[in-house]
Amino acid sequence: MEYIYRPKGVCSMQIKFEIDHNNVVKNIRFTGGCNGNLQGVSKLANGKKAEEIITLLEGINCGGKGTSCPDQLARALREAIG
Template sequence: MKHTYRTKGTCSTQIEFDLNGDIVSNVEFTGGCNGNLQGISSLVDGLTVEQIESKLKGIRCGFKPTSCPDQLAVAVKEAYDSENA
């Protein structure tokens, strides 16, 4: 299922991704550091929600309390929880 998440506190403004069970694919960020976010999208393609959370949750960008990778971890967890509620 396709999901869209509006980020909070980052340069990117939105994340879109597919969630099939607990597998994440087709991650696309809007805004932010294009090259870095393409790299993150490629690296997480095919990973589970749990794997993404364990690798990316809590990463900070400078003095910000979050980052684009952290927001991705939040987004996939929220989507997974809403699909399995």
């Protein structure tokens, strides 16, 4: 199933991803933000279980904002898997 998430407090404007029935995340795409870094995050997270990605990325802070694009991906995944 494909999900679309609207991040809050970061440069990225949208995160799209797919999750299969085993909670494996694929095809992560960020719109906006630091393109090179977000391509790296996407490639590293692709094919991993949502719970593993959440554990790795949740709480990462960018520039004192209290969140980051990786943290927003973790929040989006948490919301998607309930």
